[in-house]
Amino acid sequence: MNTQSTPPTPAALLSEADARMAQALDNFFQRSHAPLQGSVLRAIAPQMTSVVIATGQTCLDWLNSRPDVLSAAFADQFRLHLARPETFTRRNDSRPAELQLLDDDALKRQLAEEKVATQLTEVLRADMLLLFGRLQAVRRAALDNPADHTKTYGPLPVIRALSRALDALGIDSRCGTLLLQCVGAPLLDTLKYTYTALYQFLGAQNVPELPLAHAAPLTRRTPSDAGQAILKHIQSVATQANETGSAGTSAATGGLTPVPSRLIDSLAGWQNRLLVAPSDAPAHILQQLQRGDHSGTDAHDLAVLDAVAGLFEFILDDPGLSPRYRTAVAQLQIPALRDALVAPDFFSAEQHPARQLIDLMGLLSRRFPEHDASHVHALEHIEAACAALHHDPGHPAEAFARAHDSLAAWLADEAARPDPGLASEVARMEHIERQELGTLLALENLQDLTERYPAPESVLRRLEAAWVPHMASLYVAESGEGPDWRTACHTLQQLFLSLQTPDSDATRESRLQSIPSINAALRRGLLAQGAEPAQLKDFFGAVTATQENWIRPALGQRERMISSFTPRRVSEQIESLAPQFTDTPGNDSALQQAQQLREGDWIDFDPAYEGLTAARALWVGVNGHLLFCDSAGGRPVALDSEQIAAEMRAGRARIPEQSLTRKAMLRLKENLPASPR
Numbered sequence: 001m002n003t004q005s006t007p008p009t010p011a012a013l014l015s016e017a018d019a020r021m022a023q024a025l026d027n028f029f030q031r032s033h034a035p036l037q038g039s040v041l042r043a044i045a046p047q048m049t050s051v052v053i054a055t056g057q058t059c060l061d062w063l064n065s066r067p068d069v070l071s072a073a074f075a076d077q078f079r080l081h082l083a084r085p086e087t088f089t090r091r092n093d094s095r096p097a098e099l100q101l102l103d104d105d106a107l108k109r110q111l112a113e114e115k116v117a118t119q120l121t122e123v124l125r126a127d128m129l130l131l132f133g134r135l136q137a138v139r140r141a142a143l144d145n146p147a148d149h150t151k152t153y154g155p156l157p158v159i160r161a162l163s164r165a166l167d168a169l170g171i172d173s174r175c176g177t178l179l180l181q182c183v184g185a186p187l188l189d190t191l192k193y194t195y196t197a198l199y200q201f202l203g204a205q206n207v208p209e210l211p212l213a214h215a216a217p218l219t220r221r222t223p224s225d226a227g228q229a230i231l232k233h234i235q236s237v238a239t240q241a242n243e244t245g246s247a248g249t250s251a252a253t254g255g256l257t258p259v260p261s262r263l264i265d266s267l268a269g270w271q272n273r274l275l276v277a278p279s280d281a282p283a284h285i286l287q288q289l290q291r292g293d294h295s296g297t298d299a300h301d302l303a304v305l306d307a308v309a310g311l312f313e314f315i316l317d318d319p320g321l322s323p324r325y326r327t328a329v330a331q332l333q334i335p336a337l338r339d340a341l342v343a344p345d346f347f348s349a350e351q352h353p354a355r356q357l358i359d360l361m362g363l364l365s366r367r368f369p370e371h372d373a374s375h376v377h378a379l380e381h382i383e384a385a386c387a388a389l390h391h392d393p394g395h396p397a398e399a400f401a402r403a404h405d406s407l408a409a410w411l412a413d414e415a416a417r418p419d420p421g422l423a424s425e426v427a428r429m430e431h432i433e434r435q436e437l438g439t440l441l442a443l444e445n446l447q448d449l450t451e452r453y454p455a456p457e458s459v460l461r462r463l464e465a466a467w468v469p470h471m472a473s474l475y476v477a478e479s480g481e482g483p484d485w486r487t488a489c490h491t492l493q494q495l496f497l498s499l500q501t502p503d504s505d506a507t508r509e510s511r512l513q514s515i516p517s518i519n520a521a522l523r524r525g526l527l528a529q530g531a532e533p534a535q536l537k538d539f540f541g542a543v544t545a546t547q548e549n550w551i552r553p554a555l556g557q558r559e560r561m562i563s564s565f566t567p568r569r570v571s572e573q574i575e576s577l578a579p580q581f582t583d584t585p586g587n588d589s590a591l592q593q594a595q596q597l598r599e600g601d602w603i604d605f606d607p608a609y610e611g612l613t614a615a616r617a618l619w620v621g622v623n624g625h626l627l628f629c630d631s632a633g634g635r636p637v638a639l640d641s642e643q644i645a646a647e648m649r650a651g652r653a654r655i656p657e658q659s660l661t662r663k664a665m666l667r668l669k670e671n672l673p674a675s676p677r
Contacts, residue, residue, distance in 0.1 A: 013142075016201075017201075021082075022078055025190075027444075027448075029070040033448075036186060037063055040059045040179075059179055078158065085157070105173040105177070108177050109163065109177045116159055117154075127191075130209070131196075137207055137208050155191060162183065163180060192622050193622055203479075226669040227347035230307050230347045230668060262297075286312055286337065289309070290306065304337070304340050307340070310668045311665065312329075314663070314668060318663070321362060324370065335400070350659070353397055353398075357407070363602075368631070369631055382407065421636070422634075433622070434479065435475075438476055439472040462542050466526055466529065467525060473528070488525060519540065545559070594642075595624070597620060599619060602614060602655075609652070610637045611637075612628060612630055614631060615629065615630065616630070624642070625638065626641070
């Protein structure tokens with residue numbers, strides 16, 4: 001195992017991060033060809049024409065017979081992207097010198113690339129921001145490395161590298177597009193594992209995290225069905241009011257229609273009233289504004305006023321919002337109305353800055369309740385963030401974004417100083433997860449090599465019992481697929497090759513010469529696991545017996561070679577290994593909800609689960625493990641997604657709506673038919 005007397009330089013860290021990203025892609029199709037086969041079959045099943053069947057068969061042939069070739073081309077194209085990133089953006093992001101028409105296949109390929117990349121970016125945003133914050137810190141220190149790793153590691157360049165790899169292999173365009181359309185789920189897992197491992201690796205090197213995690217969203221805003229319905233209702237009400245109002249007004253004024261006044265021009269006075277309102281109870285000032293005289297006011301503005309007033313009515317009456325937080329949220333009514341009047345996506349985009357700020361305040365209300373010692377401190381920061389909004393009334397969206405980022409940065413600082421007991425528990429969970437992931441990846445390597453290079457079951461069982469734990473320990477020690485891990489993967493592949501009968505004299509001689517170095521590497525790995533002499537003898541006896549089948553053919557075949565291998569349970573400490581090899585129902589809503597939990601989300605138990613009634617997700621792993629605590633940050637309890645789903649099915653657990661604004665939007669949508677206007 002590598003031991004470093006001096007910490008690696010920033011340039012070396014970036015180089016190692018590049019190597020680990022490429023390594024993950026270099027094994028992608030070997031590890032993922034089974035789920036990819038299922039995705040291809042599901043994709044072609046609804047339209048079984050001769051063309052579609054032929055396209056699907058080509059994909060399946062590549063996945064079954066040449067997954068290593070696919071992966072190697074994928075990794076090579078990604079390395080090319082790392083070396084020359086400008087060549088990967090030119091195709092879609094630059095303007096051609098002359099007009100170019102795309103044929104249907106080329107257009108479908110581009111749409112497939114962009115759709116998969118957008119979906120991956122949306123889901124992986126939180127993991128990306130954590131990693132990119134640390135990468136940005138390393139990049140600033142490595143002044144001689146100009147590459148922007150916050151862009152080069154994202155899903156879009158990865159997808160483009162895959163698309164170019166398929167072209168480089170001469171794969172038919174339709175087949176390549178089908179593979180891109182089917183690659184989303186397994187690539188999501190690969191990138192999530194890799195981003196998390198890289199984040200932990202850089203953390204182990206004491207790399208600080210820049211506040212990139214509080215920046216504006218990397219992706220386009222997500223549309224909300226409820227918000228779209230509200231916008232449609234606003235437009236309908238405004239259109240109806242204009243049609244009826246303009247006819248009457250024209251008759252009264254001799255055919256001249258006056259220009260309606262804008263509601264936004266009168267909001268400054270209403271904001272001043274809100275600021276001097278008593279602090280003992282929140283003021284529903286928008287309801288007061290609704291009752292004012294609005295003759296001649298733009299009908300669309302009045303419809304927006306009704307919608308925002310209804311939204312805040314549900315928010316301020318939410319029982320989960322504590323009284324003093326409710327008063328602070330009430331201060332946002334006029335700024336939010338001002339923003340909604342100039343930007344309709346206030347309703348349709350869940351990541352709108354105003355809604356993000358309100359949602360964050362709602363989470364802080366649960367995180368720092370009134371009986372908590374940190375309640376006053378949290379409220380001070382909330383009130384400061386709200387007060388800052390009123391200094392820039394002309395740019396409400398930007399003011400909301402600054403207020404949200406300031407509050408999120410303070411919360412991140414609070415989270416960075418956890419209780420020592422909780423910090424040690426998180427470290428323990430991360431260690432378990434790395435051990436589990438290392439074991440799973442090593443087993444996947446073993447299974448893939450077995451399919452391509454048959455071996456006796458006796459050798460496979462010994463590798464499972466000895467070499468897989470060695471690779472798992474390397475994964476833990478290096479926080480991912482580091483140099484020693486990659487060397488161990490190469491040793492394993494060389495071992496499998498040494499078990500195959502050579503097809504020529506030159507190959508025979510080459511393999512004979514490689515056996516001593518292979519055995520030496522195997523011995524070092526087994527000794528690192530504390531292997532006894534008897535265990536070493538047993539292990540190498542099985543390996544040598546297979547090699548002798550082609551070294552001394554006269555001895556005859558001793559054991560049948562197999563090309564499929566089902567691993568046994570490697571370690572009783574790794575509790576979620578077994579579910580990885582079984583099918584999970586795709587329509588299990590409880591499990592899907594549990595798998596969507598993120599750090600900071602809440603779950604309610606009734607009756608209490610190990611003393612917890614309202615539990616906050618303190619840490620969420622990439623392989624289904626979660627660590628919960630109470631609102632005070634104590635009483636840690638470890639659960640996995642399956643356990644949470646079981647509690648939900650039994651009616652003992654409920655995941656509440658985490659977003660104040662989304663909950664209010666849904667209630668407002670339900671009440672739209674009863675709108676008075």
